[in-house]
Amino acid sequence: MVRSxxxxxxxxxxxxxxxxxxxxxxxxxxxxxxxxxxxxxRMMTRTFATLADSSVEFAKYEGLGNDFILVDNRSDEVPSLxxxxxxNLCDRHFGIGGDGVIFVLAPPKESDYxxxxxxxxxxxxxxxxxxxxxxxxxxxxxxxxxxxxTASYRINTLAGPIIPVMNEDGTVTVDMGEPELVGANVPTTxxxxxxxxxxVEQDWEANGKTxxxxxxSMGNPHAVIxxxxxxxxxxxxxxxPALECDPAFPAKTNVEFVQVMSPNHLKMKxxxxxxxxxxxxxxxxxxxxIAAILAGKIPxxxxxxVTLPGGDLFIEWKDDNKVYMSGPATLAFQGKAxxx
Numbered sequence: 438m439v440r441s442x443x444x445x446x447x448x449x450x451x452x453x454x455x456x457x458x459x460x461x462x463x464x465x466x467x468x469x470x471x472x473x474x475x476x477x478x479r480m481m482t483r484t485f486a487t488l489a490d491s492s493v494e495f496a497k498y499e500g501l502g503n504d505f506i507l508v509d510n511r512s513d514e515v516p517s518l519x520x521x522x523x524x525n526l527c528d529r530h531f532g533i534g535g536d537g538v539i540f541v542l543a544p545p546k547e548s549d550y551x552x553x554x555x556x557x558x559x560x561x562x563x564x565x566x567x568x569x570x571x572x573x574x575x576x577x578x579x580x581x582x583x584x585x586x587t588a589s590y591r592i593n594t595l596a597g598p599i600i601p602v603m604n605e606d607g608t609v610t611v612d613m614g615e616p617e618l619v620g621a622n623v624p625t626t627x628x629x630x631x632x633x634x635x636x637v638e639q640d641w642e643a644n645g646k647t648x649x650x651x652x653x654s655m656g657n658p659h660a661v662i663x664x665x666x667x668x669x670x671x672x673x674x675x676x677x678p679a680l681e682c683d684p685a686f687p688a689k690t691n692v693e694f695v696q697v698m699s700p701n702h703l704k705m706k707x708x709x710x711x712x713x714x715x716x717x718x719x720x721x722x723x724x725x726x727i728a729a730i731l732a733g734k735i736p737x738x739x740x741x742x743v744t745l746p747g748g749d750l751f752i753e754w755k756d757d758n759k760v761y762m763s764g765p766a767t768l769a770f771q772g773k774a775x776x777x
Contacts (some may be wrong), residue, residue: 445772493518493526496771497533497576500569500764502716502747506535507577516540516555518776523557525777526633533774534584535559536712539570550580552592558711566656566760568598568719575601588620596656610763613720616754617654625652625660625686637731638663644679649729655760656671657710658690659724667706669697677708691718693725699736704744716747723760727753 459513482660496507507524510517516538518526523538525531538646554574556567584590589602600612620629620636627650631637636652641660651661660680664670671694680692692708705725707718722743729735740753750764 439654449703453725454552455457456553460678468753478631484759491776492773493728493776494771494773495526495533495767497535498573498577500572500719500766501750501771503569503572503718504535504769505567505573506533506538507573508538508540509577509581510540510542511552511581512543512574514543514545514553514674516542516557518557518562520557522776524561526774527557527559534708536715537564537567539567539577541574544593548593549591550598551583555594555595558709559713560711562711563595563768564597564711566594566720567716568611568613568655568721568723569613569766570719570737571599571601571762572719572762572764572766575603575609575611576754579603580768582651588712594656597630599656599727600633604763607765608763609766610761611719613655613723613760613762615758616657616760617723618652618727618731622634623654623658623686623690623692624688625651625658627652627685631731635731637728641683643683643685645678646676648680651732652686653724653727657720658686658688659693659721659728660686660690661693661725661728663695663696663697663729663732665696669693669702671706673706673708673714677714681708681710691721691724693718693721693728695725695729697729698744700735701739702744703735703744706746717750717764719750719762719764722750722752723754723762727754727760 463738498505498507519649526533527535536559540555541554556564557645567707577606577756587603592599604612618635620634627636627639629636638649641648641650648662653659676691689710694706698704707721709715709718726741730737736745740751743750753761
C-alpha cells in the first residue's frame, strides 16, 4: 500500500511538472494569437469606417430591363457622384451594374418644379433625359413616401419639364412633352426634306451603307430607321455604334431600328447614345412612333404598342402635340455600395 501511494504521488508530481512546462510554453502562443486577432479586429474596424466614408446608399430599378441606380439627393442641387464614379458603379462586373445612375435632386429655387433629375450614363456621359429612367424615378419617389398611389411629379430635366403620373395598376404614364422635328434642332446636319424643315426618310450614307433615316428629338436626339426584318436587315453590333457617332449627328444620337408589325404595333432594337444596346428606351419608343406616323407607316389615331427587347411600352401622340408614354417601373434591390 505504501509503495502504491508513493508511485501515485510520483505520477501526480510528474504530471504537474510537465503541465507547468506546457502552460509556460503555450502562454506566449495564446497571447500572440490573441494579439493578432485584436489587430485584425482593429484593421477591420478601420476598413469598415473607411468604407462608410466612401459609400453611397442606392436603390436599383428597372423599366423593361433598362436598369438604373437611383440615388436620393433630395437635399442637394448637384449630384453626389462624379461621372467617373457613376460609370464605375454601372460596371456589371466590378460595381452594381446598370445602364445609368439617376440622381433625385432638389428643384431650382423659386420654381414650380417638385424635383430635378440628372443622369450619368454607364460611360459617364450625361444625357438630357431618359424615358424609362424617369418612370423609375417616379416609382422611387413614391417608394420614398413622396405622394400617393396616383401622384404626379413635375420634374426639371435638361430636356425641360417632364410630368410622370402614377397609375393605380402600378404603371407610370409620362407626359413627355412635344417632339422637336426641325432637323437642325435635333440636331442633325442632314438636309431637311419634309414639312417644317424636318428630316423624314432622308438618305444617309454611314458605315458603308445607305439608310433611310427620320430625325426626331424628344429632348435627346434619335435616328429612326425602318427595316424589313430586325434579325436579318442589319448588323446590329456594327451598325449601332457606327451610326451613334456619325458626324451627321454632331451631338451623337440614339439609333432605333424599327420593324412595322401592324398599323398599331411597332417592334424595335435600340443602340443608346452613351450606353450601347439596352433592353428598352422610352424616348426612343416615342421618337419611332412619331417617325412612323411622319413616314406614313402607321396612322395617327390612338395608342401604339411598341415592343422592345425587354417588353412593351404604349405610346400616344395626341392632338395637343404632346407625346404620352405608359409602362412599368420596378424596384429590383437596394443597399449600400463602395464608391470607387
